[in-house]
Amino acid sequence: MSPSHRVLLEPSVVLHHRPYRDTSVILELFTRSHGRVGAIARGVRTEKSKWAGALQSFRPLLISWSGRGELVNVNAVEDDGAALFLSGVALTCGFYVNELLLRLLERNDSHSDLFQIYWNTVTRLGQGDEPDITLRIFERHLLQELGYGLQLDRCADRGVPIEPDVRYSYEIERGPVAYNENSYGVSVLGSTLLSLARNELKNETARRESKRLMRAVLGHYLGDKPLHSRELMQRSSALITKAS
Amino acid sequence: MSAATLIEQLIEALRCLPGVGPKSARRVAFHLLERDRHGARRLAEALLSAVEGVHHCQSCRTLSESPVCALCANPQRNREQLCIVETPVDAQAIERATNYRGLYFVLMGRLSPLDGIGPSDIGLDQLEKRLTAEPIQEIILATNPTVEGEATAHYINELVRPRNIKVTRIAHGVPLGGELEYVDSSTLSHAFSGRREL
Ligand SMILES: [Zn+2]
Numbered sequence: 276m277s278p279s280h281r282v283l284l285e286p287s288v289v290l291h292h293r294p295y296r297d298t299s300v301i302l303e304l305f306t307r308s309h310g311r312v313g314a315i316a317r318g319v320r321t322e323k324s325k326w327a328g329a330l331q332s333f334r335p336l337l338i339s340w341s342g343r344g345e346l347v348n349v350n351a352v353e354d355d356g357a358a359l360f361l362s363g364v365a366l367t368c369g370f371y372v373n374e375l376l377l378r379l380l381e382r383n384d385s386h387s388d389l390f391q392i393y394w395n396t397v398t399r400l401g402q403g404d405e406p407d408i409t410l411r412i413f414e415r416h417l418l419q420e421l422g423y424g425l426q427l428d429r430c431a432d433r434g435v436p437i438e439p440d441v442r443y444s445y446e447i448e449r450g451p452v453a454y455n456e457n458s459y460g461v462s463v464l465g466s467t468l469l470s471l472a473r474n475e476l477k478n479e480t481a482r483r484e485s486k487r488l489m490r491a492v493l494g495h496y497l498g499d500k501p502l503h504s505r506e507l508m509q510r511s512s513a514l515i516t517k518a519s
Numbered sequence: 520m521s522a523a524t525l526i527e528q529l530i531e532a533l534r535c536l537p538g539v540g541p542k543s544a545r546r547v548a549f550h551l552l553e554r555d556r557h558g559a560r561r562l563a564e565a566l567l568s569a570v571e572g573v574h575h576c577q578s579c580r581t582l583s584e585s586p587v588c589a590l591c592a593n594p595q596r597n598r599e600q601l602c603i604v605e606t607p608v609d610a611q612a613i614e615r616a617t618n619y620r621g622l623y624f625v626l627m628g629r630l631s632p633l634d635g636i637g638p639s640d641i642g643l644d645q646l647e648k649r650l651t652a653e654p655i656q657e658i659i660l661a662t663n664p665t666v667e668g669e670a671t672a673h674y675i676n677e678l679v680r681p682r683n684i685k686v687t688r689i690a691h692g693v694p695l696g697g698e699l700e701y702v703d704s705s706t707l708s709h710a711f712s713g714r715r716e717l
Pocket of ligand 1: 576577578579580581583587588589590591592
């Protein structure tokens with residue numbers, strides 16, 4: 276699908292921005308109807324620019340643009356509600372969510388459900404909800420949206436329902452199979468798979484195991500290049516542990 | 520293809536200047552060669568001496584001709600306060616606008632997780648060494664009010680927390696002389712949430 280020539284007031288969020296030349300920025304946007312869009316906003320890095328402060332991540336924006344191809348031209352920016360002030364751990368997690376989208380979404384592939392899920396996710400992060408639950412739910416939706424949805428309710432080899440007290444090997448692109456220690460799959464308890472399916476992750480085991488599972492599955496699609504924001508998350512949490 | 524002529528080499532070299540495209544590079548090159556050869560020679564000499572003689576201050580990381588810059592070496596400065604800024608220009612702005620008498624630490628950037636710019640790229644190892652070696656009592660975080668500036672401030676706060684040092688962050692809000700109606704909604708809500716008791 277090629278982007279239309281002129282788009283008006285499209286609900287958008289900035290995933291990443293980098294300075295370009297003296298006064299412009301190159302943006303990676305996540306938009307409701309056009310998915311990930313590359314854009315250039317000219318002349319915004321000046322004192323007089325009224326959008327200078329607006330083109331920040333985690334702000335709901337309405338953006339109008341024109342053009343086609345790799346980089347469209349931003350014509351207008353408006354606020355679409357109050358910005359979310361993420362700080363501390365929530366902010367680092369927000370960067371992680373943005374980086375996942377940058378790495379896994381193709382430009383100009385529409386994902387309007389995911390756009391809503393994105394906002395729910397950053398809103399929850401901003402409210403101080405447990406990041407280990409919020410992020411797992413986001414990752415599960417993201418995989419589903421990309422067509423790599425996890426199989427969480429039935430055994431992939433025998434087709435029988437998952438039993439909470441049974442241990443499985445989760446094989447990527449296949450699903451959970453009867454546990455066997457020679458399997459390359461990720462070892463998980465049935466209860467972890469079931470609580471991930473219900474977006475609950477109430478207990479510590481479910482959180483720990485689903486984190487490892489998601490990391491393996493996402494790693495499969497992300498390839499060898501490490502996620503920068505994950506490194507920062509790890510360094511920050513090491514600092515916090517040291518301080519407390 | 521023949522090797523680039525001297526003029527072409529000059530035009531190409533001028534394009535390293537920020538915001539200078541091929542057209543303006545050509546204009547500048549012809550101006551220097553036709554109208555201002557004396558200026559061109561001075562520019563070339565000044566550039567060369569600056570590149571050879573200017574380095575980073577060993578203490579605050581700003582650009583300096585001596586191993587330690589004049590501000591860091593000044594015995595009149597308060598050695599118990601350290602203001603952390605993103606760029607040398609930010610430090611200069613604070614010097615001009617306030618009567619701050621403490622020292623600075625210049626990050627020469629900010630944490631930018633999605634660009635792979637991490638804590639060691641902005642000199643935080645060096646900052647920790649200073650905190651251990653010097654009698655610093657207060658850290659003033661003056662990073663920009665952007666998401667990256669916020670992430671940087673938070674990280675430094677966590678880094679400093681185990682030490683018995685007070686950490687403050689400069690206030691962000693409505694510009695003086697500005698009318699609320701015209702202030703963008705994000706600045707306004709930031710200012711509102713950071714309100715103070717009178
Ligand atoms: Zn210095």
